[in-house]
Amino acid sequence: MKRLNLKKTNVVRSDTLRSINRRIVLNYIRESGPISRSEIAKQTALQRSTVSLIVNELRKEGMIKEVYGQSSGGRPPILLSLQTMRAVALGIAMTTINTTVVTSDLTGAIIQQEEFPTDPDVDVTMGRIVDAAKRCIRHSGETIEGIGVSVPGVVDTEKGVALFVPHFKWRDLEIRKILERETGVPVQVGNDANSAALAELWFGQSEVREVRDFIMVLVEEGVGTGIVYDGQIYEGKGGTAGEFGHMTIGQGAPVSCATGSRECWEAFASERAALARYAAISTNGSKPKDINIEKLIDLALDGDKAAIESIKQTAHYLGVGIANIIQGMGPEAVIVTGALARAWTLIGDELKAAVEECLCREYHSTLIIASTLGKESAIMGALSLILAPKFAPVV
Numbered sequence: 001m002k003r004l005n006l007k008k009t010n011v012v013r014s015d016t017l018r019s020i021n022r023r024i025v026l027n028y029i030r031e032s033g034p035i036s037r038s039e040i041a042k043q044t045a046l047q048r049s050t051v052s053l054i055v056n057e058l059r060k061e062g063m064i065k066e067v068y069g070q071s072s073g074g075r076p077p078i079l080l081s082l083q084t085m086r087a088v089a090l091g092i093a094m095t096t097i098n099t100t101v102v103t104s105d106l107t108g109a110i111i112q113q114e115e116f117p118t119d120p121d122v123d124v125t126m127g128r129i130v131d132a133a134k135r136c137i138r139h140s141g142e143t144i145e146g147i148g149v150s151v152p153g154v155v156d157t158e159k160g161v162a163l164f165v166p167h168f169k170w171r172d173l174e175i176r177k178i179l180e181r182e183t184g185v186p187v188q189v190g191n192d193a194n195s196a197a198l199a200e201l202w203f204g205q206s207e208v209r210e211v212r213d214f215i216m217v218l219v220e221e222g223v224g225t226g227i228v229y230d231g232q233i234y235e236g237k238g239g240t241a242g243e244f245g246h247m248t249i250g251q252g253a254p255v256s257c258a259t260g261s262r263e264c265w266e267a268f269a270s271e272r273a274a275l276a277r278y279a280a281i282s283t284n285g286s287k288p289k290d291i292n293i294e295k296l297i298d299l300a301l302d303g304d305k306a307a308i309e310s311i312k313q314t315a316h317y318l319g320v321g322i323a324n325i326i327q328g329m330g331p332e333a334v335i336v337t338g339a340l341a342r343a344w345t346l347i348g349d350e351l352k353a354a355v356e357e358c359l360c361r362e363y364h365s366t367l368i369i370a371s372t373l374g375k376e377s378a379i380m381g382a383l384s385l386i387l388a389p390k391f392a393p394v395v
């Protein structure tokens, strides 16, 4: 996403201004709709004629619709809201275990969903993705305007290439090229944690949307981080920023990281680490059958002591890593997401205590919270790659 640079007034042309006004109106309808034309004009200080012109344009494009408001005696007022129940975005969230393919309307409401295991054979997985995408596009009535793909690895977002997916050792996977060729629909590809951060900006709790600088910590099979600086995703050179999951925080972790080290943060603080701890605590090392992270969290929430202990220990190490990030980056907030976020009532205090313990300065100003998107973060992240630019002020 390009940045809005208000200092470059010499290059702001009238069509740029119109595009900014258009997005202001669209965002008012998104945040405050159903809302009337006159109310938009009042709140934005735009002229009524300008608002009417933009509204006509947005209606013609199918972005918004008219609805009737509550009558206060006379004729019911005509209000505006976002167009819903028409699939415009297709989101593909790839994790190391499953790949989920969904369609959604402009508001991010899911319309259709498919899920299948992510196969270590890249051709098998890409084949399944292409098939599912084609099915969803057909099912939508060919209304899909863009496909967003989130990937657990390093992504060149300009080229739409997954440069490296450590878990599967995939390299230079040309996701955009393959999907655009097969579907004819424009494709955006993003790193999973960066996409989750984008989802938090667009679909998350209101207190987060006000925050300009935050770190998203996505805990799954690995630990990924997305850096939001001044309201924008910071990708770094070649999309390599935010690989805090591989910072060294200790020795002898319960599992190896995706590239084989037992010293990395994700080896201590990922879902796999929590499951390994549970195996060690509950059955003296023999692996309990049929356990996955969702079941482990269910057990913990039901009061299972071994389950609680294993996620608390994991939360401690999450806190250790977060302290390092706070120390170096000084964000306004740190948001933890992934399945573990569901157990925040059990792990929140443990995690914050570890942060406090590890910091060599006070951190009172840093908000540490769980994402309300939780395990939907990956899906909403993939959709955000398509939906967010529709609302963002791009020049």
Ligand SMILES: [Zn+2]
Pocket (backbone or CB within 6 Å): 245, 246, 247, 257, 258, 259, 260, 261, 264
């Ligand atoms: Zn590592």
